[in-house]
Amino acid sequence: MAVFNRVESPRLVEDAIYSEVIQAGDGWLRVLKPGQVLRIVDLEGNQAADTLLYDAENPEDHYSAVATIAGQSNIYLSTGSVLRAESGKELLKIVADTCGRHDTIGGSCSAQSNSVRYSHDKLSMHNCRDTFMLQLAQHDGAYTKRDLAPNINFFMNVPVTKDGGLKFDDGVSAPGCYVEVQSLGSSMVLISNCPQLNNPCNAYNPTPIQVLIWEK
Numbered sequence: 001m002a003v004f005n006r007v008e009s010p011r012l013v014e015d016a017i018y019s020e021v022i023q024a025g026d027g028w029l030r031v032l033k034p035g036q037v038l039r040i041v042d043l044e045g046n047q048a049a050d051t052l053l054y055d056a057e058n059p060e061d062h063y064s065a066v067a068t069i070a071g072q073s074n075i076y077l078s079t080g081s082v083l084r085a086e087s088g089k090e091l092l093k094i095v096a097d098t099c100g101r102h103d104t105i106g107g108s109c110s111a112q113s114n115s116v117r118y119s120h121d122k123l124s125m126h127n128c129r130d131t132f133m134l135q136l137a138q139h140d141g142a143y144t145k146r147d148l149a150p151n152i153n154f155f156m157n158v159p160v161t162k163d164g165g166l167k168f169d170d171g172v173s174a175p176g177c178y179v180e181v182q183s184l185g186s187s188m189v190l191i192s193n194c195p196q197l198n199n200p201c202n203a204y205n206p207t208p209i210q211v212l213i214w215e216k
Contacts, residue, residue: 004078004100004101004172005078005079005080005097005100005101006078006079006097006098006099006100007079007095007096007097007098008096008098009039009095009096009178009180011037011039011096011180011214013212015214016039016212016213016214017213017214017215018211018212018213019210019211019212019213020210020211021043021208021209021210022191022193022208022209022210022211023193023208024047024193024194024195024206024207024208025131025193025194025195025206026131026193027131027132027134027135027190027191027192027193028135028189028190028191028193028211029135029136029138029139029188029189029190029191030188030189030211030213031056031186031187031188031189032056032092032183032186032187032188032189032213033183033186033216034183034184034185034186034216035182035183035215035216036182036183036213036214036215036216037095037180037181037182037183037213037214037216038092038180038181038182038183038189038211038212038213039096039178039179039180039210039211039212039213039214040154040178040179040180040181040191040209040210040211041176041177041178041209041210041211041212042099042154042155042173042174042175042176042177042178042209043175043176043207043208043209043210044175044207044208045173045174045175045176045177045207046155046173046174046203047155047173047193047194047206047207047208047209048153048154048155048156048193048194048196049153049154049155049191049192049193049194049209050109050128050132050151050152050153050154050191050192050193050194051151051152051153051154051189051190051191051192052132052148052149052151052152052189052190052191053083053085053091053092053152053187053188053189053190054085054091054187054188054190055085055087055089055091055185055186055187055188056185056186056187056188057185057186059140059143059147059188060147061085061086061087061089062085062086062147062149063083063084063085063086063091063149063150063151063152064084064085064086064088064149064150065104065105065149065150065151065152066150067084067085067086067088068081068082068083068084068104069104069105071084071088075104075105075160076101076102076103076104077094077101077102077103077104077152078094078097078099078100078101078102079094079095079096079097080093080094081093081094082184083152083181086149089185090184090185091183091184091185091187092181092182092183092184092187092189093181093182093184094179094180094181095180095181095182096178096179096180097178097179097180098176098177098178098179099154099155099172099173099174099177099178099179100172101157101172102152102153102154102155102156102179103152103153103156103157104150104151104152104153105150105160106153106156107150107151107153109127109128109129109194109196127195127196128151128192128194128195128196129145129148129192131192131193131195132148132190132192133145133148135190135192136190154179155173155177155179157172157173191209191211193206193208193209194206
C-alpha cells in the first residue's frame with residue numbers, strides 16, 4: 001500500500017495569481033474555478049494540512065474518503081489520485097506531489113479526540129474541527145457539524161499496522177515539499193493548518209504552510 005509517486009510541477013511561482021501563508025492553527029477557505037490549480041506548500045516540513053473539499057455548486061456533496069479510496073484501490077494519496085465526493089463526482093485531481101504520500105483515514109483532531117488520545121486536560125486546546133467550523137460559519141452560517149466529513153491530511157504519515165490499526169508516525173515530508181490539486185469543476189477547498197501541540201508528526205511544533213493558485 002505504500003505510495004511514493006513524487007512528481008514535480010512545471011508551474012512557476014511568479015505565474016501564480018494568488019499566494020498566502022497560513023499560520024499554524026489558522027484556517028483558509030476558497031472556491032476554485034474549473035481548471036484552477038492549488039498548491040499547498042509544507043514550508044518547514046512535517047506539518048499537517050487538514051483539508052476538506054466540497055462541490056461548490058452542491059455543497060452538501062462533500063469529499064468522501066471511502067469513494068476516493070475505492071476509486072483508486074489505495075488508502076494513500078499521491079500524484080494521479082482523483083478526490084471524489086459522496087456522490088462519486090470527481091472534485092479535484094492531484095497533479096503534482098513532491099512529498100509522495102498523504103493520509104485520508106486518520107481524520108482531524110477535535111476537542112474530544114484530543115482528550116481521549118492524550119488527556120482530559122487537553123479538551124480546551126485549539127483543534128482542526130473548531131477551525132473548520134469557524135471558516136464555514138464565516139463563509140455561510142448555514143453550515144453545521146453535519147457538513148464536516150472525513151478529511152485529507154496532506155503531508156501527514158499515518159501507516160496502517162498489520163492488524164488494521166493506525167500509527168501516527170514521524171512525517172515523510174520535508175521543508176518545501178508541496179502537493180498540487182487541479183479542480184475538475186467548481187470546488188470549495190477548506191484547510192485547517194493543524195495547531196496540534198501533542199502530535200509527534202510535527203515534533204510538537206506546528207508551522208506555517210503556503211497556498212498558491214494558478215489559472216488553468
